[in-house]
Amino acid sequence: QVQLVQSGAEVRKPGASVKVSCKASGYTFNDYYLHWVRQAPGEGLEWMGWINPNSGGTNSAYKFEGRVTMTRDTSIRTAYMELRRLTSDDTAVYYCARGPREIMIPAPTLGTWGHGTLVTVSS
Amino acid sequence: QSALTQPASVSGSPGQSITISCTGTSSDIGDYDSVSWYQQHPGKAPKLLIFDVSNRPSGVSNRFSGSKAGNTASLTISGLQAEDGAEYYCSSYTNSRGVFGTGTKVTVL
Secondary structure, eight states, rough: EEEEEOOEEEEOOOOOOOEEEEEEEOOOOOOEEEEEEETTTTOOOOEEEEEEEETTTTTOOGGGGEEEEEEGGGGGGGEEEEOOOGGGGGOEEEEEEEEEEETTTTOOOOOOOOOOEEEEEEE | OOOOBOEEEEEEOOOEEEEEEHHHHHHHTOOOOOOEEEEOTTTSOOEEETTTBOOOTTTTTTEEEEEEEEEEEEEOOOOOOOOGEEEEEEEEETTTEEEBBBOOEEEOO
């Protein structure tokens, strides 16, 4: 079955960076967009960006431009999301989720989600 | 890329029907038929209920239905059940990016 397994919880100090991984199984990794979504405690879902695992192409929400990098390693079917210059406002659960086929538009049609990775930013 | 607007809360009695609205702009909902709806229970990852405005993934109850008119999308839950009490989010494609709604808490009275 399609599955996304994310890395474990992280704690960082303000100003630091964090890199979250998302390992895919049960489907052809290169064939589907992967999106990143976060959710601060008690808040709603916030779309962060997508990566096309086939081409490596990415796009991110305007508010994260210059601070987020999304990459992938196709040999181990894993995508990564790195967020830099962390502040307490970045404390959230970060999800990866499988999007549409990469031949389609990268809409946030997210059928399979990872379990989420809690990132806590605290001094 | 502002969040789509949803009512903060909607409630209904078991067996009733409720509708959740999701209002965007001509740059997102109004321009693409890529509206999705998600259900999220506390502490859980979201679950896709509706994609491409009105399509249900396999395994999702036909009590959930979606529609769109202009810049506003809607999710209707018919025959409301206790387990439908959750948070609901819409999403849309916009200019090669995505955007979520503000979320709606559904309470089953």
